[in-house]
Amino acid sequence: LEWWPWALWALSIWLAILAVAGFFIIPEPQRKMGPPRGLKEMMVELDIPGAVTGIVALVLFNFAWNQAPIVGWKTPEVLVPLILGLILFGVFAAIEFKYAEKPLLPFDAVNADVAFVLAAVVCGWATFGVWTLYLVQILQEIRTLSPLLTCAWFSPVVVTGGIAAVITGKLLGPLKVRPAVVMTMALVAFTTGVILTATAPENQIYWAQIFVSMLIMPFGMDMSFPAATLILSNAVKREHQGIGASLVNTVVNYGIALGVGFAGTVEVHVNRGAQTTEDKFVGFRGAMYMGIGLAGLGLCVSLTFLAREWRHRKAGKVVSEEKAEAPKS
Numbered sequence: 001l002e003w004w005p006w007a008l009w010a011l012s013i014w015l016a017i018l019a020v021a022g023f024f025i026i027p028e029p030q031r032k033m034g035p036p037r038g039l040k041e042m043m044v045e046l047d048i049p050g051a052v053t054g055i056v057a058l059v060l061f062n063f064a065w066n067q068a069p070i071v072g073w074k075t076p077e078v079l080v081p082l083i084l085g086l087i088l089f090g091v092f093a094a095i096e097f098k099y100a101e102k103p104l105l106p107f108d109a110v111n112a113d114v115a116f117v118l119a120a121v122v123c124g125w126a127t128f129g130v131w132t133l134y135l136v137q138i139l140q141e142i143r144t145l146s147p148l149l150t151c152a153w154f155s156p157v158v159v160t161g162g163i164a165a166v167i168t169g170k171l172l173g174p175l176k177v178r179p180a181v182v183m184t185m186a187l188v189a190f191t192t193g194v195i196l197t198a199t200a201p202e203n204q205i206y207w208a209q210i211f212v213s214m215l216i217m218p219f220g221m222d223m224s225f226p227a228a229t230l231i232l233s234n235a236v237k238r239e240h241q242g243i244g245a246s247l248v249n250t251v252v253n254y255g256i257a258l259g260v261g262f263a264g265t266v267e268v269h270v271n272r273g274a275q276t277t278e279d280k281f282v283g284f285r286g287a288m289y290m291g292i293g294l295a296g297l298g299l300c301v302s303l304t305f306l307a308r309e310w311r312h313r314k315a316g317k318v319v320s321e322e323k324a325e326a327p328k329s
Helices: 005-025 039-046 048-071 076-099 112-142 147-154 156-172 179-198 210-235 238-270 277-325
Strands: none
Touching: 039 048, 048 076, 048 238, 112 147, 112 179, 112 210, 112 238, 112 277, 147 210, 156 179, 156 210, 179 210, 179 277, 210 238, 238 277
């Protein structure tokens, strides 16, 4: 079972189970739409030009950041995809906002609330990607743990993840805690968890900091996703709520992939060539510090969004009180 392909096979088995369960659990949509009639209508409905340029731009930009730690930033292998990706981002924006009849990203679905939430989500989940990758590296290459023992050290997330999911449901449901508050709590969890891991000494016992980070990080994951989905659902029109939810999902996965590229660049610049175990540990810790920076940025964004929401609620309350007092005067 220590053979590495079993990780992929186990994931495939689990995904197959989810696919079968989804067939029976996911409800039918209330309003069924017929398939597009003809190639032209399909191109319009699916916004094929926007989809192609957007996806290719994301892939090229992400490839550049994750390839740079391997071959360096001065090589055409990195610079060409990076420049092409940035150009295609501009082309995608032009298609979506000027030419597409039914854009993937409608202009009126993008506002300040959406920008704040997506920025916080991408920072939080980029931190998660950095934390996961480099904690495994530290455990296996620095502390020389076997793959099975590494999995055992990660096992607390199964329990705390379930607890975090239940608590998040209670906070957003019966307790009616505002999603912006829950989002801020999620970024606090991301920040705390990665700080504990980044500052843990090389040979410290598991229970001191690594174990505690395992207890905390699932709260960042399980709180941020539903909170972001609810905020975006409230921030856009009803017909764009599906787009808002898909944006959250896209940003989560892209943030994970992009964050490790950022951290990898830091790692190779501080690990002095990774000639010794000590040098490797310096590089891994530097990458973790990058995770702290990402989490801290996300926390600042969340706090700013929370303050902005509080001001809007206060202003709305004042206006309501003035309207209520107007007939009396």
